[in-house]
Amino acid sequence: MRYFRVEEDRSSRYTGDVDGSHKWGLPGIFCCPVCQATWSGGSKTYPSVDLTSVSQMADFEEARVEPIEEYERLSDLVRPLLPVGAIVEPGSSFGPLVGKAQGSFGSFVTPVPWWLLVWSEALEKLQAEGLHGLKGCSTQLRFRQRASPELLELELLPVGRLHPDCLPPERRPPCSRCGRRGIRLPETLLLDAATLPRDLDVFRLEDFSTVILCTERFVDACLRLELDGVIFQPLSAK
Template identity: 40%
Template structure:
């Protein structure tokens, strides 16, 4: 059985050889809203689709300003972009769209993660991942300005998939909302594991329940290890109930 790992950025960058920082924002995004039936809102960390280009839309400027709008207005804006979204994209209020615009200080490693869980690669890093036969590697251009002499940064667009293993599946609370489809869940147990049957055909992906969590396969972890000090670390995920439940990764 293939092992899977949670991918994290080392918070104390002073403890690594990686020295870099980023100041940027996404070009477009869906506004926030509140469902009139269940009052659910949006704004899930990690739901980003850098490949989406809204420039051809006559109303593209309506997607440039972060704000909250009434439900009917949100539905109009959401439905207008659905044909432009990647297959199986998760579309919710507050998602980020298009390339990142801004600046990068320092020199990120071949593969790097920022504080908001965006995953970047240098062109050489993308070539290594693809040459290793890793699945789900989709490098997208950014509009980031880098320091002189530094290579450009690409951003990996990740599929959102995966589910909790059966022994830590949270209980559903009530039925899905008939208006927005939101399903409320009970509390998670002290630990969580990955359902191996829910793993997509990709060696790196975002966890469906929490897209800010990036999961990688054993093969990806091996390739990452060969890239030297990247400022990233992996923690193995259980796929069944451990004999002694520990803290969640």
């Protein structure tokens, strides 16, 4: 199986712009007691997760940093509501993407590199191809133009890792308390073949979750259906 990185098509003729954020989120961590880092990831996003049943829902509505004990308390409240295979980190977000949109869009839209939006008609075509793991979630985007099609967000589970050969040889293990790795994304990506899923055709990396990946099956279907808005960069695996 060949794998590809999904990225915005910067040569696209489309003028669309999305300005929004997810309805709820976990706080970042302020000064981890083990590694002393203050940080927030935020690229692990679960738009299908509804926090309206959580009694402390208001605690998830403001972006901020908190002591790790508060982050851990809030993440424990969220975990029972997560989809199978989900992983949370400081700054993880939940619920629909809320905001404004304007302009023209391709079949796929990437407001930021780690969000992948798709028109409902395009998603239906891909699902009819028998691809796996295509879960579209409703957004709450207000369009300035009339008669806009429905724009959905794909929920991308974190699966797969980069191969150690493309990472710095001298690196610290993740923090034992907060999990922070503190490694920048390498310029050249090499996938760890043993960690890649066989039952998902689009997903994000677990260790570098800003990276969205797809299978050759997904690429072939998009090209055949003439779906646009993104490009596919082939990656090697070892």
